[in-house]
Amino acid sequence: MTRLKLYGTPLSGHVHRVTLLLRMLELEYEFIEAGAELRATEAFRKLNPWGQIPVLVDGETVIADSNAILIYLTKTYAPGTHWLPEDAVAAAHTQQWLCKAAGEIRYGPASARLIAQFGTPEDYPVAVKVAKKFMPQLELHLSQREFLVTDQPTVADLACYSYVALAPEGGISLEAFPAIRQWLLRIESLPGFIATPPLPLPKPAQ
Structure with missing residues (x-):
């Protein structure tokens, strides 16, 4: 079972930047199409009260906001690498x-x-x-x-x-x-x- 789930739409640049990092870190993930109808549901609002994409679900951890997701993925799956300098x-x-x-x-x-x-x-x-x-x-x-x-x-x-x-x-x-x-x-x-x-x-x- 894939641990990582990414909610988004393919044409979103915010989603695209997360997709790029997931692929460049060679992480397996499930992409869930999150159009306007899904984003309006109570279930999605529990993931992100603002109803925005992307949203990353990693087990029990839920991260919204594309830049926050980039930081989370790097800190979790690629610490100490060039993706997020420590200097x-x-x-x-x-x-x-x-x-x-x-x-x-x-x-x-x-x-x-x-x-x-x-x-x-x-x-x-x-x-x-x-x-x-x-x-x-x-x-x-x-x-x-x-x-x-x-x-x-x-x-x-x-x-x-x-x-x-x-x-x-x-x-x-x-x-x-x-x-x-x-x-x-x-x-x-x-x-x-x-x-x-x-x-x-x-x-x-x-």
């Missing part, structure tokens, strides 16, 4: 980029994608403004290094990867950012990498 400065910088994933990336490129592709009621001009400010900063940072924190990938790279890679789906071009594109390729070359599924084709007009 104080590197650990702080890893946390800094996890905050960027939850901040500028979530409310920049991720928000733009949610609006453009799924009709989420957020502010598209604001999302574009956030992205236009953040992406050059990320480009400058990556022009001087291969990964975000150390010379090896950390959970910060996985947390930031998904929605940056998917930025064009929200109308945010990566054409002007060669260092970012090279960083994306480095993540995609890691063992266990899997891409986010393509968006479904629009239904033909009746």
Whole structure:
């Protein structure tokens, strides 16, 4: 019986970052499709009162929030590895980029994608403004290094990867950012990498 269960949807970047770490740590897990109907159920609300995905269940342990799940998986199944540096400065910088994933990336490129592709009621001009400010900063940072924190990938790279890679789906071009594109390729070359599924084709007009 598989101990780990991941609740989510394949098109979610938040879910994707957790999927990447599970695969890169070679952990067996059961993926449970958690669409809007399931997330509205009392059973799911017991797992996460906010009704959000992803949610990881590990035996009796339940962890919600994608970045929290990344920390939990690394601390539990890959302690002392490059995924979560123990050095104080590197650990702080890893946390800094996890905050960027939850901040500028979530409310920049991720928000733009949610609006453009799924009709989420957020502010598209604001999302574009956030992205236009953040992406050059990320480009400058990556022009001087291969990964975000150390010379090896950390959970910060996985947390930031998904929605940056998917930025064009929200109308945010990566054409002007060669260092970012090279960083994306480095993540995609890691063992266990899997891409986010393509968006479904629009239904033909009746």
